[in-house]
Amino acid sequence: MPGNSRPTASPEAGARMQPTRTTRLLQTGRPPAGQGPRPVNPPVMRASTVVFDSVAEWRAARQQRQTRQVLSYGARGTQTTFALENALSELEKGHRTQLYPTGLAAATQVLMALLRPGEHLLITDAVYAPVRHFCSTWLPARGVDCEFYAADGHDVAARLRPGKTRMIYAEVPGSLLNDMLDLPALAALARSCGAWLAVDNTWASGWLLNPLTLGADISILAATKYIAGHSDLLLGAAVCNERAYPILAHFSESTGQTVSPDDAALALRGLRTLELRLERHERNALAVAQWLGRQPAVARVFHPALPDDPGHALWKRDFKGGNGLLAVEFHDPDPGRRDRFVDALECFGIGASWGGFESLAVPIDPAALRSVGAWHGRGSFVRLHVGLESPEDLCQDLMQAIAAAQFTTAPPQPDPDRSPP
Template sequence: MTDDFDYQLETLAIRAGQERSQFGEHAEALYLTSSFVADNAAQAAARFTGAEPGFIYSRFTNPTVTLFQDRLAALEGAEAAVATASGMSAILALCMGHLKAGDHILASSGMFGATIQLFSNWLAKFGVTSSFVPPTDPAAWDAAVRPETRLFFLETPSNPLTEIADIAAISAVAHRHGAIMVVDNCFCSPALQRPIALGADLVIHSATKYLDGQGRVLGGAVVGSKALIEPIYQFLRTAGPTLSAFNAWVLVKGLETLGLRMRAHCENALALAQWLETQPAIERVYYPGLPSHPQHELAKRQQSGGGGIVSFEVKGGQEAAWRLVDSVQLLSRTANLGDVKTTITHPYTTTHGRISPEVKAAAGITQGLIRISVGLEHIDDIKRDLARGW
């Protein structure tokens, strides 16, 4: 690609970052090798010190992984990216690169259960403390800042209630206090939301989800400025929670259809959410594309679509929720999301099952809550399958 144009997302998702080898391949190459050969000792030494660019060892330098990183950075409008073995390893690498004992994380109360576990249990063992505040109240973030607060961590939309946080407003609070603003963009992907343009410093991805889009591989990434990515890369180079070349190649191919898939996910999810609101067995539906969603207007301003996640409360608590989950024959009973196949899960006992009842209650996660990752099957078939449960 040349730099003559300001390319659109769909073009970047297909073309950005590719450098053809001497063979002139049309599709992106897959480099399955553990290490790379230097021409001489001086070149090897220069590459290890960083004085000369080049590939060394696939734990931290691989052409296929670099292609994925460069393409994702282009989609997010960022300078750089570092790829990891999973979304959770991306969050861990971020924390290891930027935090030390005595630092404090301020995070949204509505988040993926494993992220809450990482902050509350594992990082706490090494002297990093965490506090959780409502994602929808910027004033609460301002009030909860401590002198040692180093990192703001925000999911928007949140998992699983799709709460929408004002990225620009909370970023302003973070920067006023000298903290790094991090946004987990898993639910939207850069096809629907670009947090860096709204003031965020770093963006987290579980590439396992929409970036792949077909449930094939695990992967993660952190995206941002070169200066903020560098310490994360250095941790990755040393500790090795690395994205494999094969997984990177699969993710590159997933990015090619990201824009098309996200538009289709949004269309199906909105239709499903509207239908669910008419069902007598449903207590409440959570979807940013619905006018009934508390942050509907904010979602319209900072997202180009409502996303593919729909959550809803069924009447009758856990018994009714499990009955619904057990009744489906088309939908996949799995906690993964972002797939072309529609998935269904009961967050209270799966994604947030390890969290205490008190924390669940504070986050609004009830025993009657169901989360649907709406796939690309025909919407009428998705509706019919869910209707078996009531």
């Protein structure tokens, strides 16, 4: 009978099983077999002071912690944070991982650790706004020349400065409007001039894309988002290759970067359902994006999973799926009507961040956050995070909010003094 069938032994019967990535996601970062009875998840180990039985043991731990995960002092990690580091390294196919209290801390630590005065940074115009602020204010004050390149990366080669460009920083897809770029091509350009390639991989959260396998040196994650998945913790990570990790780890330890073991345990718990949640987010977001694309008030929906999106071919080539993020441009340029639309939403909360189980909406202004290309003379924009609610309910909510906003449906008249992007 089918229900009682057994798998047929393969010619390699007795060989060690090679689990799929779905199974590895559930097993990574857990206590290993062969240690007797053990909890499914590592227990939360809270510690600041660690005591030793001898001076020799204390000295050995301090020497070993430069290259190994050893319990030596709480700020250097406990068994709980080590488990999360190992899980993220496996998820991203990296060498080792450094943890941070926020995703922004991970990004800024990478920039400070790997850049020196007099060097040149090329950073995407689609970067996360707080990172943009850091690169526009604090890095120039420390002698680093920061230059933004187009969100699709078409101008990177022309902006490279041989002997000066030390890092290319990418975010794929880009913040707010989900711009796609060719990551392997960017990696080749970075190698051609001896530059680091750092990639903010929060959108894919290590599951939908692995930048290190495409040539990046560092993959930055705001684990606050999909990895945690429940909007109840702040956490960042930088997964590195062997070349980048020692430099970043030394700098981060020197500046006192550490994370709470309680937050690490919550992130490990969230990690177990990452695949399932992303599948639901992707399905819901695509349904909402397609519905929005049919509405007369909407000029464009920004979502790389849509076949008519300019970055769809790159997304399909490099990514294993989508998530819940999309942006919508309304024909109507009036920010007052846009804000009235957001205020009228009932299923969508109004709030920063994303990646939790809930749907969110915020008004956005690309013209204020982009410097490459012209964004004036366009409609009004809203970013949506489509959560795990019923997509039918979400579309019904969007419909009543569009009606409440009383949007005009005609495109804005072009300003002859401004050119479109």
